[in-house]
Amino acid sequence: MCGIVGYVGSRSATPFLLDGLRRLEYRGYDSAGIAVLDDELRVTRRVGFVAALEGAVPAEAAGTLGIGHTRWATHGGVTEENAHPHTDAEGTIAVVHNGIIENHAAIRARLQEQGAVFRSQTDTEVLPHLIRRLYQGDPVAAVRAALQMVQGTYGIAVVFREHPGLLVAARNGSPLVVGKGNGETFLASDPHALARHTREVVYLDDREIVTITADGWDIQRLDGGHTSRAIEILAEELTDTDLGDFTHHMLKEIHEQPESLRRCLQGRVVPEEGGAKLGGLDLDPRAIARISRVGFLGCGTSFHAGLVGAAALEQLARIPAFAEIASEFRYRNPVIDRDSVFFAVSQSGETADTLGAVREVQLKGGSVMGVVNVVGSSIARTCGRGVYVHSGPEIAVASTKAFTSQVAATLVAALMFARTRTLAQHEGREVGEELLAAPGLVERYLANPGDIQRAVELLVGGRYVFFLGRGTSAAVAMEGALKLKEVAYVPCMSYPAAEMKHGPIALIDAHTPVVAICPDDLMRDKTLSNVQEVRARGARVVMIHTEGDHEAAAMGEVSIAVPKTRSALTHPLLTVLPLQLIAYRAGLALGRDIDRPRNLAKSVTVE
Numbered sequence: 001m002c003g004i005v006g007y008v009g010s011r012s013a014t015p016f017l018l019d020g021l022r023r024l025e026y027r028g029y030d031s032a033g034i035a036v037l038d039d040e041l042r043v044t045r046r047v048g049f050v051a052a053l054e055g056a057v058p059a060e061a062a063g064t065l066g067i068g069h070t071r072w073a074t075h076g077g078v079t080e081e082n083a084h085p086h087t088d089a090e091g092t093i094a095v096v097h098n099g100i101i102e103n104h105a106a107i108r109a110r111l112q113e114q115g116a117v118f119r120s121q122t123d124t125e126v127l128p129h130l131i132r133r134l135y136q137g138d139p140v141a142a143v144r145a146a147l148q149m150v151q152g153t154y155g156i157a158v159v160f161r162e163h164p165g166l167l168v169a170a171r172n173g174s175p176l177v178v179g180k181g182n183g184e185t186f187l188a189s190d191p192h193a194l195a196r197h198t199r200e201v202v203y204l205d206d207r208e209i210v211t212i213t214a215d216g217w218d219i220q221r222l223d224g225g226h227t228s229r230a231i232e233i234l235a236e237e238l239t240d241t242d243l244g245d246f247t248h249h250m251l252k253e254i255h256e257q258p259e260s261l262r263r264c265l266q267g268r269v270v271p272e273e274g275g276a277k278l279g280g281l282d283l284d285p286r287a288i289a290r291i292s293r294v295g296f297l298g299c300g301t302s303f304h305a306g307l308v309g310a311a312a313l314e315q316l317a318r319i320p321a322f323a324e325i326a327s328e329f330r331y332r333n334p335v336i337d338r339d340s341v342f343f344a345v346s347q348s349g350e351t352a353d354t355l356g357a358v359r360e361v362q363l364k365g366g367s368v369m370g371v372v373n374v375v376g377s378s379i380a381r382t383c384g385r386g387v388y389v390h391s392g393p394e395i396a397v398a399s400t401k402a403f404t405s406q407v408a409a410t411l412v413a414a415l416m417f418a419r420t421r422t423l424a425q426h427e428g429r430e431v432g433e434e435l436l437a438a439p440g441l442v443e444r445y446l447a448n449p450g451d452i453q454r455a456v457e458l459l460v461g462g463r464y465v466f467f468l469g470r471g472t473s474a475a476v477a478m479e480g481a482l483k484l485k486e487v488a489y490v491p492c493m494s495y496p497a498a499e500m501k502h503g504p505i506a507l508i509d510a511h512t513p514v515v516a517i518c519p520d521d522l523m524r525d526k527t528l529s530n531v532q533e534v535r536a537r538g539a540r541v542v543m544i545h546t547e548g549d550h551e552a553a554a555m556g557e558v559s560i561a562v563p564k565t566r567s568a569l570t571h572p573l574l575t576v577l578p579l580q581l582i583a584y585r586a587g588l589a590l591g592r593d594i595d596r597p598r599n600l601a602k603s604v605t606v607e
């Protein structure tokens, strides 16, 4: 989604701003702009990619202070006028903003009554006008006063023509990170933009405002008082975002899964003890024994990982568990008892709905832990404890390696809880060995993935595609359908296989291909019966099955085998792989922009 960068130092700001915006491209955006200050504020904005902006920045934009932005449209269409930065009427204050100003209409009306002329349809444009009106020589006071009148979420950066060495930034619900350079200071909404220039950073907390100069920064609370913050060191892996020999980040990330899974499992599963250790959860055996219920909260792919986690936890540890879409959970006034434990599952750690759900749990006195990939992200910091899944940077909008690592992390948690409550040492050892074997099996499958191309040909020729599965394979079916929709824009639906006959089967005919996820678990025979039902109505079937299961293979017009495992626990780590590859190849076949699908953003920081 929207991205912010800022620079103050002794070099020309433009190269950093453009490089930073390029590094934020993966988040998804539709227009970009920068404002650079020398003797005047020079604003350049363009619809489309940062490359278009780069070509448009005039040579005179060589000042040593500037801000930049990639916009993902919320208020107003994708136009140059709506792109950021926005300025006041005289062009003396420039603002970039992530988030949503909810009371912008009322503020706009009031400002218009006072004579302000607006040039965009955005909620953001109220900010430069408001700050200008409140400015009486002190830039921080003016920004602070403006933000006190604003409702909603924001990460903002502000430049004043009157203050050539100063950047003012503030955060409420939309992340900002400040980076320390040598005689220069950087600002960004995402540490990816900084990783090339510095590894020493501080993250702003909500309701904080910071003044940034070439020599450092000063953080204050928006409601008054200074705060100090220790410098954190960015993880080295943040710099590892090159494509290497791959044509797309999505394909690269699919193939990174053996390694990302190893990173997630290593040192956490302890087969000799038949258990697992997740120190970041900060739960001792007594606390685990007291847990009455476990909830997994997340959105999109992360919600699907939570569904698998909940099933595994209930099965292994015999603790009632459920997964819920975070945007629903946060507004339904959920009952949260003291002994419940929640996991907030999120790759980016910045998803607004998941963060909202975390706050709801905390507000009601519950315990919530992150299952997060991005270190230092808002969800990780707000939860204060949890599990980092260590997938490494995930750049493609379509989440792949984060899903398998999230599933793996929840399986480790399930083993840890189960060893305390239900499992004997030898049983725990088997589960642990099974988990540790999974990366090797993923590697083996990816080396020989089966006839993905034929599956793609069968699926993209259909009117829409059904994904069917039972148990954890129903969650994998949801994930497969989501991938095919977002990467290839192929209409699809997913259903627990048996639910089909309660309505959706009316849609089935020879033009509605079905992908059946049918590994050799307890539900296999039942799923095969449901596959017979759709075949009887003419559906052409792509069958995802366990290697050696010839009966299941024979039911598919195209059949793709995944390696056999000893228990069903790790099936989702394998059955999801062909679905990721199908979505990727279908996207290619249909000429889609694989890593940056239309209308989507990598991290969804608005509600």
Ligand code: AGP
Pocket: 299, 300, 301, 302, 345, 346, 347, 348, 349, 350, 351, 354, 397, 398, 399, 400, 486, 601, 602, 603, 604
């Ligand atoms: C996955 O392919 C999607 N792009 C999307 O559903 C994503 O999983 C969702 O927005 C949640 O993001 P998060 O994991 O960063 O919280």
